[in-house]
Amino acid sequence: MFLCGCFAPFPSHFESLSLPLQLFCVSLWSFCISSWCVCVSSNLFRAAAEAGPHHILKMYNTNGSVVNISPLLEANSEDSYYRLEVVASNLKSELNWLLHYLESKVNEDLGKTPTIISDMKSQVESFKRKLESVEHLSWMGLFKEDSDHQLSKLSPKPKTSQLSVHEEHQQVRREFLNMSTLQVTEEVREHLKTPIFDNWQWEDAEMLVLLQVMFTDLEFLTAFHIELDVLQNFLFKVYCHYNSIPFHNFRHCFCVTQMMYGLIWLTDLRSKIARIDLLIMLTSALCHDLDHPGYNNVYQINAQTDLALRYNDISPLENHHCAVAFGIMSKQECNILKNLTCEQYKYIRGGMIKCILATDMARHNEILNKFKTMRPVFNFTNKEHKEVLMNIMVKVSDISNEARPMAVAEPWLDCLLQEFFNQSDTEKLKGLPVTPFMDRDKVSKPSSQTNFIRFVLLPLFSELTKLFPCLEQHILEPVRRALEYYSDLERASKEEERTAKRRRRSGRPKHEEEEEEEEEERTAKA
Numbered sequence: 133m134f135l136c137g138c139f140a141p142f143p144s145h146f147e148s149l150s151l152p153l154q155l156f157c158v159s160l161w162s163f164c165i166s167s168w169c170v171c172v173s174s175n176l177f178r179a180a181a182e183a184g185p186h187h188i189l190k191m192y193n194t195n196g197s198v199v200n201i202s203p204l205l206e207a208n209s210e211d212s213y214y215r216l217e218v219v220a221s222n223l224k225s226e227l228n229w230l231l232h233y234l235e236s237k238v239n240e241d242l243g244k245t246p247t248i249i250s251d252m253k254s255q256v257e258s259f260k261r262k263l264e265s266v267e268h269l270s271w272m273g274l275f276k277e278d279s280d281h282q283l284s285k286l287s288p289k290p291k292t293s294q295l296s297v298h299e300e301h302q303q304v305r306r307e308f309l310n311m312s313t314l315q316v317t318e319e320v321r322e323h324l325k326t327p328i329f330d331n332w333q334w335e336d337a338e339m340l341v342l343l344q345v346m347f348t349d350l351e352f353l354t355a356f357h358i359e360l361d362v363l364q365n366f367l368f369k370v371y372c373h374y375n376s377i378p379f380h381n382f383r384h385c386f387c388v389t390q391m392m393y394g395l396i397w398l399t400d401l402r403s404k405i406a407r408i409d410l411l412i413m414l415t416s417a418l419c420h421d422l423d424h425p426g427y428n429n430v431y432q433i434n435a436q437t438d439l440a441l442r443y444n445d446i447s448p449l450e451n452h453h454c455a456v457a458f459g460i461m462s463k464q465e466c467n468i469l470k471n472l473t474c475e476q477y478k479y480i481r482g483g484m485i486k487c488i489l490a491t492d493m494a495r496h497n498e499i500l501n502k503f504k505t506m507r508p509v510f511n512f513t514n515k516e517h518k519e520v521l522m523n524i525m526v527k528v529s530d531i532s533n534e535a536r537p538m539a540v541a542e543p544w545l546d547c548l549l550q551e552f553f554n555q556s557d558t559e560k561l562k563g564l565p566v567t568p569f570m571d572r573d574k575v576s577k578p579s580s581q582t583n584f585i586r587f588v589l590l591p592l593f594s595e596l597t598k599l600f601p602c603l604e605q606h607i608l609e610p611v612r613r614a615l616e617y618y619s620d621l622e623r624a625s626k627e628e629e630r631t632a633k634r635r636r637r638s639g640r641p642k643h644e645e646e647e648e649e650e651e652e653e654r655t656a657k658a
């Protein structure tokens with residue numbers, strides 16, 4: 133890890149040093165890494181960092197001066213915090229190159245890999261895993277508080293609890309029931325209707341209250357005779373049925389529902405379609421990933437899991453999410469639909485099944501193409517048109533993180549990649565086909581986002597924006613900005629890779645170097 137001060141021991145002419153000196157440098161560097169880990173764990177950093185896997189960081193103090201990272205660093209505070217900044221990318225290749233180089237050099241001399249090198253390699257791997265996981269980022273302040281959008285007096289508390297999952301849920305339930313929607317200010321209610329809403333500010337019980345606000349402010353309780361305690365039981369059960377996994381968790385469900393809620397207000401959908409359809413859309417958003425195990429459909433099918441067997445390989449996850457939703461509602465005390473007529477119930481059930489099944493990305497083109505053909509003649513009173521629009525809006529909400537401010541969106545990408553990497557690691561372990569866009573050896577944050585934005589988000593969002601031009605500023609422009617941001621990062625990372633290669637080559641015969649450079653240029657042009 134090229135943490136500025138830490139890397140003093142690594143001179144640019146590292147390769148020309150004698151072996152004992154190189155080993156000494158690596159030991160020193162290894163000490164710096166472990167010291168840094170200890171230091172990060174023992175001090176309460178409030179670092180507003182924008183770092184992810186494979187990034188090279190510098191740390192600054194509040195005056196903007198670079199700070200030397202050492203175990204002697206003073207603990208920081210609210211007023212005087214440290215700030216981490218990405219200065220370049222591709223941590224992994226630098227480290228691996230260094231160790232591989234050293235290993236081959238020692239091998240040449242000794243004929244086998246000494247223990248010190250194997251130990252260091254495993255330390256690097258473990259440190260790399262630590263960097264690539266996101267649990268440690270929340271308390272570092274990586275999930276930023278944006279003071280401009282500070283919506284709650286309650287700031288997030290670090291999770292220190294040793295409670296069991298059940299006890300934790302019960303505590304959340306008590307906190308939720310103790311809060312009233314009246315405590316939610318007008319300002320928060322207004323923010324809740326927009327994509328700039330910052331989900332990271334809120335704890336589980338608070339998100340449950342905000343969901344209750346969405347149901348009440350859309351007047352679902354009066355329109356569908358939903359008793360408040362039944363709604364609360366339902367919301368709480370939904371919360372309990374999301375798993376603690378990096379991405380497809382309750383916070384994701386909250387975000388998708390909040391985006392759905394925002395889109396309903398921004399497009400003034402209340403004046404265009406019936407309230408029962410709005411109930412279908414909001415409840416589908418809420419339930420669309422229930423009990424997600426953190427492994428996608430491709431994995432379910434390849435690993436022949438129980439879900440894939442149960443649903444005959446047809447959208448196993450989405451079928452499961454929907455079945456869990458109606459399982460929750462099968463209990464009278466949680467059944468928000470219990471006071472509706474049979475016909476209304478059937479209509480809502482049918483609508484929710486369609487909306488939730490539409491979130492399977494394997495059906496993305498099918499659904500988008502349907503919408504594209506109806507859009508020029510779109511008619512809100514046409515049943516088929518309306519159904520496809522409802523599917524599209526749930527889909528847009530589901531993949532809308534990049535429509536949010538960068539500080540809100542970027543941590544979500546870290547979470548998503550963590551879940552992706554978990555899956556591809558398991559696939560490798562089990563000898564299953566590895567999903568390429570989830571492979572930690574092939575994917576980086578910028579490459580993942582530029583492709584996803586270009587080929588999935590922009591085509592989908594621009595089609596919806598053609599129907600609702602007011603969405604241009606709310607969802608399309610932020611996504612375009614995100615594409616620019618990640619394209620810049622991608623260029624910088626490629627440049628960084630080229631520099632690293634050049635550095636590796638120095639010391640080799642000139643003609644080899646030139647040949648390789650020419651080859652690279654040809655590849656780049658191709």
Ligand SMILES: Nc1nc2c(ncn2[C@@H]2O[C@@H]3COP(=O)(O)O[C@H]3[C@H]2O)c(=O)[nH]1
Nearest residue numbers: 428491493530531533534548580581584
């Ligand atoms: N690369 C990338 N993929 C995303 C993003 N948001 C959603 N997705 C993908 O879109 C999919 C939507 O359905 P899933 O929830 O199964 O899994 C989601 C991810 O695979 C994003 O911001 N970046």
Ligand SMILES: [Zn+2]
Nearest residue numbers: 388420421530
């Ligand atoms: Zn989702």
